[in-house]
Amino acid sequence: MFLSTNGNRHEDHWETREERELRNQTMTILQDQSTLSPELLHNIDSYWRAANYLSVGQIYLYDNPLLKRPLELSDIKHMLLGHWGTTPGQNFIYAHLNRAINQYDLDMIYVSGPGHGGPAVVANTYLEGTYSEIYPDISQDEEGLRKLFIQFSFPGGIPSHASPECPGSIHEGGELGYSLSHAFGAVFDNPELIVACVVGDGEAETGPLATAWHSNKFLNPASDGAVLPILHLNGYKIANPTVLARIEHEELDQLLRGYGWTPYFVEGNDPQAMHKAMAETLDAVIEQIHRIQSNARENGDLTRPRWPMIVLNSPKGWTGPKVVDDIPVEGTFHSHQVPLSDPATHPEHLPLIEDWLRSYRPEELFDKTGRLKPELANLAPKGDRRMGANPHANGGKLLRDLEMPNFRDYAVHVPEPGAQGIGDTHELGRFIRDVIQLNDDERNFRVFGPDETISNGLEAVFNVTDRQWDARTGVNDESLARSGRVMEMLSEHQCEGWLEGYLLTGRHGLFNCYEAFIHIVDSMFNQHAKWLKVTSELPWRKKIASLNYLLASHVWRQDHNGFTHQDPGFIDHVVNKKASVVRVYLPPDANCLLSVMDHCLRSRHYVNVVIAGKHPAPQWLTMETAEKHCAEGIGVWDWASNDDGGDPDVVMACCGDVPTLETLAAVTIMRQHLPELKIRVVNVVDLMKLQPPSEHPHGLSDDAFDALFTKDKPVIFAFHAYPWLIHRLTYRRTNHRNLHVRGYKEEGTITTPFDMTVLNDLDRFHLVMDVIDRLPQIGGRGITLKQHLANKLIEHREYICTHGQDMPEIRNWTWSSPE
C-alpha cells in the first residue's frame, strides 16, 4: 500500500518547464496537506460503507433493508442479478469526489465507464438525496430503502448500468468504450465544468476508448473545461484479466504519458491508507487542473498541458467476500457479478451474505428510520453541486435555442428546373458558416467530422472559424487554431462520442461524414437512440438537441474511391429504432437541403439523418417551392409531370439527388419517344412519409399515399439506397404490388458518376425500360425504344472505357421543361 503520486522514478525530461513547475508546486501541497483530518477520513470511510451497503442491498435484498432482524431466505430476491465487481471502487471514487467538490466548490459530473456500475451511481445519488427528489416514492427511510433495493435488476425496475433513469448520468455505458469521448464532449465550451470520468480497465481495451485518450489534443484549456480520467485498474473483466493490469508498471506509465497525460497512481487495498492517498491525490490533481486553467486563462498560455489523471489500482469486488466455496473472490474476476449466489440451494451462503452486509455496520450509518446519519449526509455536496443534480447531466435544462440565420437567404437561384448547381453541400456550407457565426458568443454549436469537412463540401465554415487543435502546429497548416468550432479527428467514434457528450450537456451540433463509413458508429447510434427513447419517457429529463448527421460523399459518386466507399445502408439501420426518435431526409437539391437542415437544427430529441451530394448537380426547386415540398415531405412535381392532375399511366417516384436526376432524365426520354404517356413524378424528401402513420408519426395516411401513388398504376421508384428498404416501408400500401424499386445493389467500383447508376440499373435508360416492361399497351414502339436504349448502354460502356468519363450527352444533359 503506497501512494505513488506520479510514478516518476526517473527524470521527467519530456516535461515542459511550466509543467514541471506545476508538478513541483503540487508535490509541495501534497506534503503540506493538512485539511484531511482523521475525522474527515473516518467519515468518508463511513460514507463509502453506506454506499457499499446500499449496493449489496440492491443486488440481494427483497426485504429487511436495515437488517433489523436476522436475515432470512425470504429477505433475498428470487433471482440474484447484478454486478458487484466494479461497484465498491466506484463508490470509493464518488465519496472522494464529493469531498473535493465541497472543498473546491467544483462544478463536476460523473461518468461511469466500467460495465454494470449501476448499483454505485444509484446508491450515491440516493445518499446525496437527488434520487428521492426525483423519485419521491424511493424515500430516504426504511420503506424507501426497501423499494430502492427491490427495483434494481427487477422486472419493472432499473438496469444495472448508469441508465437514463439514474440522475446525474449522461452515459449509460451498457456498451463499453465511449466514456472518455462523452466526457470530452461534455466539457467542450464548459470552462468551469470538470467531468470525473471513470474508465474501466476492461473498457480501456476497446478501440474507441484507446483512441479517446488523445482527446486532450483537442481541448482548449481556456475556453473548455477539464476531464479528469480515473482509470479504474481493478484487474479483471468478465472472466479474464485486463491488458492494462498485466503490463509492467512503467509500461502503463509510459503509455499514459505517451497519450499526453500525467498519471497519478493510487494503489492498494487497505481502506484507511487508500482513503488518505486518494484524498491527497485528488487535491493534487484538482489543484493542478486549476493551475493549468489559470495559466491559460490569466497568462494566455495555451501550450498543450499534460493534464493530470488518476490510476486507481484497487481490488475488484473490494470489501466483498474474500473466498467463496474455496474460490478466491475479492480481487479476482469471480467477483464480477454476484459473489454469493443462490442461498436457496446453498443455505450456507445465507449467513455469508448477512455477514457481508453487516460488515458495513449499517447501524452506524443509518438511523432507525433508515435515514443516513446527519454527519454523513453532510459530506455530500449541496443543491446543484451534487453530481446527481448537476444540470449539465440533464442537458435539456441548459439548452438554448440556436440563433438561426434565415435559411431562405441562402437560396440558390433556380430560374428553371435543371439549372446547374455547384454541389448541394457547398451551398449548405454557407448556411452552416453563419449558424457558427451567429452562435459564436453562445459557444453552443459545433461541427464534427473525421477530417472530411472540406471533402464533404462545407469549406465555407472555415471562413469564420477553425478546427480546434491543441497539439503542435506547422507553417503549412490551414484553418487550425487553439479554438474553433470544428472538431476533426480521423475517428468516427470520437466524432460521434464527442458530439453525443456535447448534446447530452445541452448544446447543438452536426456530424458530417462519408456515407459508407458512418456504419463505423452503428452501435454508438444504437445506444444514443435508446437513450433518447428512454429519456423521452422520463418527465424530469428535459429534451436535448437532435443528433444531426450530414452524410455526403455518398454511394453514387465514386470516381476515385470505389467499392469500399459504397454503402447506403445506414438508414436501414436507423429505421430499426423507435419511430419516435428517428428521421431520415434525402433532399433532392440545395434549396431542399437548406430547408431540411434548418428544420433539423431546430428539432429536439431526434436523430436526423440527412443525405446530400457534394458534386455539381442540377437544381430543381426555387426556395419557395422547396420549402413547401420539404414541409410536406413528399409530393408530385407537377412541372415534371404531364398527367395534368388526372390518372397517370405510370408514376415515376424518386428519393435522393442522383435518383431524382436519373428519373427526370428518364422522363425526358419518354416525353420524346412516348409523348402520349401520362407520367406523374413524385419526389420523396422525408423518407418516413412512406410508412403508415401507425408505424411512424410522419407516415402518410393510406388515402394520401394512394392519391400520390395511385391504387393500381405501375410505380417505378428510383431510390438512393438499398431498394428493399422501400418495400419494407410500403408493404402495407394498396399499390405495393405495382411498386418496382431500383437502388444500390452492391454493384460498383471506381467508375464514372453515370456508370454507377448503370451498374445498379438505376440509370435513365433502365428506368425507361422498366416503364416499357410494365406498360404492354406501348406495344412495338416500346420494343424499338428498348433496343435503342440497350444500344445506348453499350455505347456508354465503350465510351467510358476509352475516354474515362461519361459521354457528352450524359455530362451535358439538362432538363428542359415541356412547352
Place this chain on the structure above:
Amino acid sequence: MFLSTNGNRHEDHWETREERELRNQTMTILQDQSTLSPELLHNIDSYWRAANYLSVGQIYLYDNPLLKRPLELSDIKHMLLGHWGTTPGQNFIYAHLNRAINQYDLDMIYVSGPGHGGPAVVANTYLEGTYSEIYPDISQDEEGLRKLFIQFSFPGGIPSHASPECPGSIHEGGELGYSLSHAFGAVFDNPELIVACVVGDGEAETGPLATAWHSNKFLNPASDGAVLPILHLNGYKIANPTVLARIEHEELDQLLRGYGWTPYFVEGNDPQAMHKAMAETLDAVIEQIHRIQSNARENGDLTRPRWPMIVLNSPKGWTGPKVVDDIPVEGTFHSHQVPLSDPATHPEHLPLIEDWLRSYRPEELFDKTGRLKPELANLAPKGDRRMGANPHANGGKLLRDLEMPNFRDYAVHVPEPGAQGIGDTHELGRFIRDVIQLNDDERNFRVFGPDETISNGLEAVFNVTDRQWDARTGVNDESLARSGRVMEMLSEHQCEGWLEGYLLTGRHGLFNCYEAFIHIVDSMFNQHAKWLKVTSELPWRKKIASLNYLLASHVWRQDHNGFTHQDPGFIDHVVNKKASVVRVYLPPDANCLLSVMDHCLRSRHYVNVVIAGKHPAPQWLTMETAEKHCAEGIGVWDWASNDDGGDPDVVMACCGDVPTLETLAAVTIMRQHLPELKIRVVNVVDLMKLQPPSEHPHGLSDDAFDALFTKDKPVIFAFHAYPWLIHRLTYRRTNHRNLHVRGYKEEGTITTPFDMTVLNDLDRFHLVMDVIDRLPQIGGRGITLKQHLANKLIEHREYICTHGQDMPEIRNWTWSSPE
C-alpha cells in the same frame, strides 16, 4: 537527416535484461553493417524511382508511358484521380523490404494500412513480375505499361487501394483502422511469417488501430510469426495534420513503448541518407525479430518480448512537386491527392507533370521495350518470396479442410419434443472443443471473442485449450496460457480483425459475441463481405474459409443486462450484402445448432451468421430430424401440427429459439381451447429460404413457398429479430398480404425471459390473440379466450413485479404431444 535507432536518450530502465542484450547486439550489428554497398543503395534508389515513376504514371498517363516523346495533353487522362501522398513512402518501404527478404530469405507479406496506397502496391507487384503473371495482358513492356497506367482509377479498371485485384494484398484498406489487426491475424500460427504492416498516421487515429497495438500481448513468439509495424509518419491526412506527427518526439516514443514496442526511428527527407538509415534499421529489426524468436524457440523463453517496430518519418508526397501555384505541396496535406491537376485548363501544369515524371529518369530504369533493367529486376525476391506472390496473401491456396468430429456424436437426446435442454450453446461447446482438439496439430482453427466465450456458453473449449495470453499472469487466472486456441480481448474490432487476418491467410475460425454488440463491427463486416464478393470473381484468388459468427446472449434473455444489450438487427445489416456471400441461420434447438455449425465450418467464402441461445431451453428435434430439417432449412413440423397434410386454418411460423418456444406454447393453448382449429407449424432455420430464388441462391421457389405457407391462410410469424425483415424478404410471395409478423420492436429492459416476449407482443398469449383476430369464424369462443388471455397477461405482470420471476405455469410449461 539522422538515424535515430531507437529514440532512447535516457536510460531504458524498463527494459528486461534479455531485451537490453538483444538491443546491444543489434547496435553492434548496426555499426558493423557493411553489406550495404554504395552500389546496392544506388540500385535500391533506382528501384524506388522506378516504382515512383510507375505510380505517377498510373495517376496521369493515358499514353506515352515511357515518355519517348514530349508529353502532350492527349497523353494525360481526362479525369485525374488517385492519391499521391502516401505512395512514395510506401514505394520506399517496399523496395527496402525486398532487399531484406533477399538478404534473410524472409517469408514476408505486406499490408498497406494508409489510405489510397494502390499505386504503390500495383507498381511494386508489377516491377517484381507477379502482376503480369496474373494479368498477362499487363505485360512487362511498353504496351503493358500503357495498360497498367490507364486501368488505374479508370472505368473498368482498378481502385486506388490495395484492392483484391492486387496480388499480395490481404487488406484493401479503403476503410481505415484494421491493418494491424489483420497483420496479427495473419501471423498467428504462422511461425515463419513476418507481416510488414505499414500503419498510416491518419489511420493510427482510429479506435480499432489505437487498440490493435496491444496485439503484442497475444502473440506467442515460439508458435506465431512476427508483425513488423512501420508507422508511416508522413504528417498529414486529407486536410489536417495527424495527431501522432504533432506530439513531442518523446511522447511518441513513450506511447509506442507503453504499447509494448521498441520503436526505431528513421527520419528525414534526403533520399540517400534515408536509404542508408532504412536499410540499416531494417537489418537491425529483422535480426532482433530473429533473436527474439530463437530465444523463444530454442531457449524456451516465452517472456513477452518488446518487439521492434519502425517509425518512418518522411514527407507526404515525397519527391513530388515542391510547390504548385505558389502553394507548398511536398511535405504538406496538399500532396494527398493529385498535386498537379487539370492541365487542360492549367496548361502551365503540363510541363510540370513532365518534369516530375522525368525527374525519375525512366530511361535509366527501363529498356527501350519498357522492361525494367535486369540489374534492377534482380533486386526483387524470387518466386514465392515476392510479396505479391507469397501464398499467405492468397490464403485459399494454403487452406486445408478442418478435421471435423461427427456432429451427430454430440446429439442431445430428445425422447420427445419439449425435453428440457441445458442451453444450446453449451451443447455446441462440446463440439467446438473437439474441433479444437482434432485440429490441434494443424494449428489452423481458432475461436475469437471479446471475453465472452464462457458467458456465451462455450466453456467446454477450456477443457482442451486456453486463452492465448503473453502478458503477465496471476495465481487466480483460469485458462490463460502462452499458447491457446482462444483469443479474447475486450474489443470486437480486434476479434473481427484478427479473425479476418487468420481466414485471409488460409485458416478457419469462429467469432462468438453478444448479439447486440456485434454491431460494433458492422462496418468491418461490410468490408470483408465486399472483399469476398470481389475475390469470388477473380479466378486466381482461391476461396477461403467462411467467416462464422455465433451470436449468443441474444435479445430475448436480458435478466441482468437490459435495453442496451438488445439489438437483433445485425442480420438486417448482413442481408444487404451480396446474396452470394451471406448466410443466416437461426437453429431452434441444440441438435439443429450442431448441424448448422458443422455446415458453416465446412463452408467456403461466406459470412455465416448463427444465432443461438445459451439458457436452458426445450429441445424439439432428434438429431436425425434436426439434420434433415437443417438440410431443408425450413419445414413443417408435423408433430406439432394438426392439419394432417391438408389445408390448415392458420400457419404458425417461427424462426429463432424463443419464438419457436412461444409458438409451440401458443399451439398448446389453441389445442386446448380451440381443438377444431387446423394448425400448421412451420419452422425456419435458414432465413434466406424466405427470399425468392432470384434474390438468394437458397430461396424457395414460389411453389414450395406456397406449399408451406398456403396461398390464402393467415400466417402468424414469430421472429427472432425486427419483424419487418420478414416482410422485406417475402413481399413478393403470394400470401404476403396474410403474413402477420411479431418480433422485437425496441421494447424491453431488465426483466424476466417471458416478459421480454410480452413487452414485444411475441408471447404465446399475444400469438393466440393474433390468430383469433384473423379467424372471425372462431366467433364467441374467440372473444372469451382473448379475454382470458388478456387476464393472463395482467396476472403475469403482477406476478413478476412481486416475485421477480415468471409465474410457475410459464417457467414449468412443457410441450406435450397430442394423443
